[in-house]
Amino acid sequence: MTFLVLFLAYAVILSVGLWRAGVRPSTRDVHSAPGPSPTRVLIVGATGGTGRMLVDHALERGYEVTALARNPAGLQRQHPKLHVMTGNVLDRASLDAAVRGQDAVLSALGHKRYVGPTRILSDGTRNLMDAMKSHGVRRFVCETSLGIGNTAGRMGLYYTLFVIPVVLPFYFWDKARQERLIAAGGLDWIIVRPGALTNGVKRGRYRLGPDVGSFLWTVRISRADVADFMLNQLTDNSLVGTAPGVAQ
Numbered sequence: 001m002t003f004l005v006l007f008l009a010y011a012v013i014l015s016v017g018l019w020r021a022g023v024r025p026s027t028r029d030v031h032s033a034p035g036p037s038p039t040r041v042l043i044v045g046a047t048g049g050t051g052r053m054l055v056d057h058a059l060e061r062g063y064e065v066t067a068l069a070r071n072p073a074g075l076q077r078q079h080p081k082l083h084v085m086t087g088n089v090l091d092r093a094s095l096d097a098a099v100r101g102q103d104a105v106l107s108a109l110g111h112k113r114y115v116g117p118t119r120i121l122s123d124g125t126r127n128l129m130d131a132m133k134s135h136g137v138r139r140f141v142c143e144t145s146l147g148i149g150n151t152a153g154r155m156g157l158y159y160t161l162f163v164i165p166v167v168l169p170f171y172f173w174d175k176a177r178q179e180r181l182i183a184a185g186g187l188d189w190i191i192v193r194p195g196a197l198t199n200g201v202k203r204g205r206y207r208l209g210p211d212v213g214s215f216l217w218t219v220r221i222s223r224a225d226v227a228d229f230m231l232n233q234l235t236d237n238s239l240v241g242t243a244p245g246v247a248q
Contacts, residue, residue: 011165015152018164021176022149023183023191023243037235038103038139040064044089044128045108047074049197050143053227054106055082057202061231068098089124095131104139104234105132108227117170122177129185140189141233142182143226144175144243146213151193151245154213159196179243190233191243194226195219202228203248212245219247 041058045051046067055077058065064081072084087094089109099105107128111120125142132140147155147164155164164172182189195213200222206229213219229246233239 007165008161011161014165014169015147015160018148018172018176019150019152021173021180022144022152023179024150038063040066040101040103041234042066042068042098042102042105042137043108044068044098044105044124045110046084047071048108048110049199050108050110050194050223050226050230052077053202053223054108054230057224057227057231058106066098066102068094089127090120092127092131095127096134099128099131099135099137102135102137104141105137106230106234107140107142108230109142114168114171118174119177121171121174122181125178126181129181129187132187133185138188139234140182140185140187141192141230142178142189143192143194143230144179145172146193146195146219146245146247147172148176148179148193149243150210151213151243153215154219154245155195156214156218157216158218160215183241183243188240190230190239190241192226192230192233193243193245194221195245195247196221197226198222200224204228206246206248208244208246210244212247221247 041063043054047069055067059079066083068085068087070088072086085098087098153160196218198220202224206225
């Protein structure tokens with residue numbers, strides 16, 4: 001019983017910490033109006049589940065796409081408007097080469113180093129934003145997750161009391177750090193916080209906003225719909241400087 005009480009206290013404290021550490025509405029800080037609609041986009045994390053959907057749907061929409069990946073063979077995509085580059089977000093030189101000439105950047109950056117403290121997401125995002133500033137690229141759309149900032153706890157009890165505190169505490173803490181960097185970075189940013197990701201088809205219908213999610217039940221959304229929503233943010237200025245949750 002003592003262990004259970006201590007564990008629940010730990011899970012609650014972590015959730016409160018993620019609420020404090022992530023972006024909340026009061027942190028909105030937009031420095032300039034978005035520019036013209038982009039035609040060339042860089043996708044970071046292109047070999048992940050959401051990243052592949054971003055590549056596919058961006059090509060369907062007619063964008064010229066540069067996909068950055070540590071292992072380009074993992075993308076398994078070919079298209080006349082697709083340019084695949086080998087690179088690492090922790091290597092500023094490769095980011096400079098990838099960002100140069102782009103109109104916007106979409107990030108579905110992730111990793112599977114769940115054990116132990118990590119700064120891959122935050123350090124990689126800092127490098128990416130520095131490269132964007134150097135090359136005058138302002139629009140930045142980045143995927144994080146529900147459960148951070150003002151959506152803390154809204155992944156449902158299964159995630160709040162088990163997945164996040166047991167499996168992903170360091171990962172989510174780095175996501176919160178990543179969000180703070182984005183909000184303070186001086187770009188035209190939109191942070192996209194999806195619920196639990198699935199491999200379902202694109203429906204094109206989803207709920208979004210600061211109150212999306214549930215404190216009890218796990219909310220879900222397909223990676224295809226997340227990609228659809230993220231791509232919409234390239235030309236929709238209404239959510240610039242915000243961090244909406246998105247779920248079915």
